[in-house]
Amino acid sequence: xxxxxxxxxxxxxxxxxxxxxxxxxxxxxxxxxxxxxxxxxxxxxxxxxxxxxxxxxxxxxxxxxxxxxxxxxxxxxxxxxxxxxxxxxxxxxxxxxxxxxxxxxxxxxxxxxxxxxxxx
Amino acid sequence: xxxxxxxxxxxxxxxxxxxxxxxxxxxxxxxxxxxxxxxxxxxxxxxxxxxxxxxxxxxxxxxxxxxxxxxxxxxxxxxxxxxxxxxxxxxxxxxxxxxxxxxxxxxxxxxxxxxxxxxxxxxxxxxxxxxxxxxxxxxxxxxxxxxxxxxxxxxxxxxxxxxxxxxxxxxxxxxxxxxxxxxxxxxxxxxxxxxxxxxxxxxxxxxxxxxxxxxxxxxxxxxxxxxxxxxxxxxxxxxxxxxxxxxxxxxxxxxxxxxxxxxxxxxxxxxxxxxxxxxxxxxxxxxxxxxxxxxxxxxxxxxxxxxxxxxxxxxxxxxxxxxxxxxxxxxxxxxxxxxxxxxxxxxxxxxxxxxxxxxxxxxxxxxxxxxxxxxxxxxxxxxxxxxxxx
Numbered sequence: 001x002x003x004x005x006x007x008x009x010x011x012x013x014x015x016x017x018x019x020x021x022x023x024x025x026x027x028x029x030x031x032x033x034x035x036x037x038x039x040x041x042x043x044x045x046x047x048x049x050x051x052x053x054x055x056x057x058x059x060x061x062x063x064x065x066x067x068x069x070x071x072x073x074x075x076x077x078x079x080x081x082x083x084x085x086x087x088x089x090x091x092x093x094x095x096x097x098x099x100x101x102x103x104x105x106x107x108x109x110x111x112x113x114x115x116x117x118x119x120x
Numbered sequence: 121x122x123x124x125x126x127x128x129x130x131x132x133x134x135x136x137x138x139x140x141x142x143x144x145x146x147x148x149x150x151x152x153x154x155x156x157x158x159x160x161x162x163x164x165x166x167x168x169x170x171x172x173x174x175x176x177x178x179x180x181x182x183x184x185x186x187x188x189x190x191x192x193x194x195x196x197x198x199x200x201x202x203x204x205x206x207x208x209x210x211x212x213x214x215x216x217x218x219x220x221x222x223x224x225x226x227x228x229x230x231x232x233x234x235x236x237x238x239x240x241x242x243x244x245x246x247x248x249x250x251x252x253x254x255x256x257x258x259x260x261x262x263x264x265x266x267x268x269x270x271x272x273x274x275x276x277x278x279x280x281x282x283x284x285x286x287x288x289x290x291x292x293x294x295x296x297x298x299x300x301x302x303x304x305x306x307x308x309x310x311x312x313x314x315x316x317x318x319x320x321x322x323x324x325x326x327x328x329x330x331x332x333x334x335x336x337x338x339x340x341x342x343x344x345x346x347x348x349x350x351x352x353x354x355x356x357x358x359x360x361x362x363x364x365x366x367x368x369x370x371x372x373x374x375x376x377x378x379x380x381x382x383x384x385x386x387x388x389x390x391x392x393x394x395x396x397x398x399x400x401x402x403x404x405x406x407x408x409x410x411x412x413x414x415x416x417x418x419x420x421x422x423x424x425x426x427x428x429x430x431x432x433x434x435x436x437x438x439x440x441x442x443x444x445x446x447x448x449x450x451x452x453x454x455x456x457x458x459x460x461x462x463x464x465x466x467x468x469x470x471x472x473x474x475x476x477x478x479x480x481x482x483x484x485x486x487x488x489x490x491x492x493x494x495x496x497x498x499x500x501x502x503x504x505x506x507x508x509x510x
Contacts, residue, residue, distance in 0.1 A: 030361070031174040033461040033468075034434050052490065054436050056173040056461050057361060078434075 002105055003114035004065055009089060010108060016072075016096045017105070019065060021053075024118050026088035029055040032081045037073040037095060044070060044097070046104070051094050053084065065108070068099040144190035145282040145339040146346055153357050160360055161256035163191040168359040176362035177463040180328055181504070184288035185358035186349050189327075193259025194278035194336055197250040197270065205250050208270045209243065214385065214408045216395035220245045225308045225323050227393050229385060230265060235410030235417070236381040237388065238265065240373060244310040244323060251310070251321065253283070253334070255375045281321075282342035287332035287366075289507060290354040295322075295333055298348065302333060307508040315345060327363065329370025330507045368469060369462045371428060371501030377439055378426060378457045378471055385414055387422035387473070389501070394418065425479040428501040429456065429470040429487070433494050436460050436468040437487040443474060444486045447493050453478060456487060462503055469503045470496065 002010045007025035011018040026032070034054035044050050044064040051062035073095045077083055084092040099105075109117060141164040150157065155166030166188065168176060179185055199205040206217040213228045220226055222245050230238035239258040244251045254262040259277075267275045286295055296303040299313045302322055310323040318341035326332040337345050349355050364374070373379045379388045396402050400415045408414075431437050436459055443454035459470030470487075478485060481500045486493035 030168065031172050031461075034436060036435065052435075054461070056365060056463070057167075059436075059438065081434075 002108035002110060003117070004063075004108055005117065006063055007118075008062060008065055010065055010105065012102075012105070013096065016098055017066065017068075018093050018096050019062070020093040021062065021084065021088055022114070022118075023088050024120075026085050026092070029053065029057065029060060030085075031056045032084045035077040035081045035084065035094075037075065037078065038070050040070055040073055042070045044068065053081070062094060064097065066097060066099040066104055067101065068097045070095050071098050072096040142191070144188055145342040146188045146190065146284075149343050149346055150188065150357075155357070155359060158360070161191055163256065165191060166357070166359040168361045169357050171356060173359070173361035173365065174463050176356060176358045177365050179356045180288045180330060180358055180362060180366055181464050182288070183354040183356070184286055184290040184294050184332070184352075185328070185362070186346060186355050187285040187287065187358050187363055188282070188346070189285050189334070190282040190342070191256040192283055193252075193254040193256065193262060194281055194283060195252040195254065195259075195263060195266065196276045196278055197252060197266070197273050198248070198276065199273045202245065202248065202250075205273055206245070208273045209250055210398070210404065211407060212266065212269055212409065213241075213243075214394045214398050214411065214414055215243075216397045216404075217243065217250070218404070219395070219397060222247050223310055225310050225325060229390065229393065230262065231385070231408055231410045231414060232381060233409050235384045235413030237375070237379045237383050237385065238262070238381065240375050240379060242323070242325065246310060246312075246321070251336075257376060278336070280339050281336045282339050284335045284337060284342065284346060284349075285326050285328075285332060286335065286349060286355070287326045287328040287330045287358075288354075289331060291330070291332040292509070294349060294352045294355055295335075297352070305333075307331075307510050316341065316348060318345065320345075324509065327370075327372055328366040329372070329502055329504055330366075331509045362463075364458075365460055365463055368458050368460060368471065369464055369502065369504040370506065371471065371503065373426075373471075374458055384410075384417050384422065386417040387424050387426065389426045391418050421476060423476055424454065424473045425476050426457070426471060427474055427479050428499040428503060429459070429472055429485070429496040430465075430499045430503075431459075431468040431470065431487065431494060431496045434468065435489050435494060437470045437489060437494070437496060441470075441472075441487045441489055443472060443496070444488060444493055445478065447486055447495075452488075454485070464504050471501070474498065 036052040049061035225244035321336040442452035454474035456472040462469035
């Protein structure tokens with residue numbers, strides 16, 4: 001699993017990357033009450049704001065970590081946004097992206113680097 | 121405008137703010153309880169505790185929540201007699217102060233020469249003096265305003281007391297266990313009550329829509345009192361985040377957001393706070409800053425009104441969201457001034473200003489969120505019925 005500085009986790013699953021937010025991010029955001037997901041089939045570019053999440057505190061965006069196509073979204077979150085807080089690293093995943101090029105993955109942090117990044 | 125602790129941010133970046141912040145007498149306790157601290161009105165304040173905003177909000181509505189509101193300004197106005205103090209205070213507020221009975225409190229507003237609201241406040245008749253509680257972000261200006269304009273009155277900021285609010289349906293039982301006299305108080309009563317040997321100035325009021333108390337306690341006794349209250353299984357510490365969602369559901373204004381210097385009382389839906397004796401035709405009509413504009417707006421009806429709004433979907437409509445009459449085209453007709461998720465309502469709730477012709481409950485408007493116009497329906501305030509003990 002890799003991590004971005006925007007507190008996303010990226011998990012390789014075959015030729016897809018599953019994307020969610022880290023436990024640390026979920027905790028910082030607080031209770032999540034709204035999730036807006038992109039449409040499946042959307043072509044995205046790295047750093048596009050593709051998911052909107054709103055907690056009781058504020059609205060935040062999740063950025064596309066790579067160029068590619070959104071092939072699947074976790075639509076269960078729309079009716080149950082609290083799932084992100086309950087299981088951010090598992091059932092709380094947001095989308096699966098089919099990257100045009102996997103090579104940018106090597107630039108993202110590994111577990112140890114991310115822990116260091118958040119000061120744990 | 122008060123510093124905003126609910127700032128929207130792009131991306132998931134979290135920064136640390138390190139400035140010279142003031143602290144309240146309960147600061148060490150907040151840290152010990154694991155609070156997430158944020159700067160608010162110049163103070164380092166708890167925005168939430170480990171339970172989180174949602175749980176804190178629900179707990180306050182179900183049982184009792186303890187809030188540190190020591191950042192607010194407590195001020196004593198003294199003078200030759202209650203009548204002289206009250207008459208002087210009436211020159212700054214459009215409220216009936218002279219008619220306020222001893223041991224009673226009222227909601228008030230400072231107005232400016234154009235009738236705009238300088239701050240909202242609570243004031244109480246405590247026999248030989250008037251006790252005023254003002255917003256933290258406005259307190260320096262309010263104290264200067266009172267000192268400059270209240271003739272024959274001594275304005276004394278109270279700087280050696282904390283202010284603790286205990287709110288929720290269990291508040292009476294919890295506080296009465298320590299001070300039985302508080303059970304006999306009704307909504308907006310004030311009294312001096314000894315709690316664990318400390319002289320407390322207690323009012324039966326709050327900012328959540330629930331029954332409860334606000335307790336001014338000597339700073340040296342504040343932490344012990346807070347700990348004593350928190351020992352009760354029904355009491356949970358509550359941060360500014362839930363304080364905001366509770367007051368929003370209760371339809372209460374947040375100064376600097378729902379009311380400010382450009383807002384007159386009538387359009388803000390606060391005409392009820394201006395007693396008849398101070399309105400046109402009343403015995404002591406006018407005589408406060410901006411009286412002409414304030415009273416004219418009451419008589420003629422405002423062009424815009426503060427209303428409650430219920431977004432139909434799940435997306436919260438926050439402060440700054442513009443309101444439109446139609447799903448496409450046209451100019452913005454209004455704006456959200458407070459909004460978020462209402463944990464008790466279980467859906468997003470908001471307040472904002474709309475033209476008077478669109479202010480009737482049931483009117484369907486559209487709020488523009490991230491470029492999309494989403495429906496929201498005007499709803500009567502409050503969103504959650506008040507639990508006051510009248």
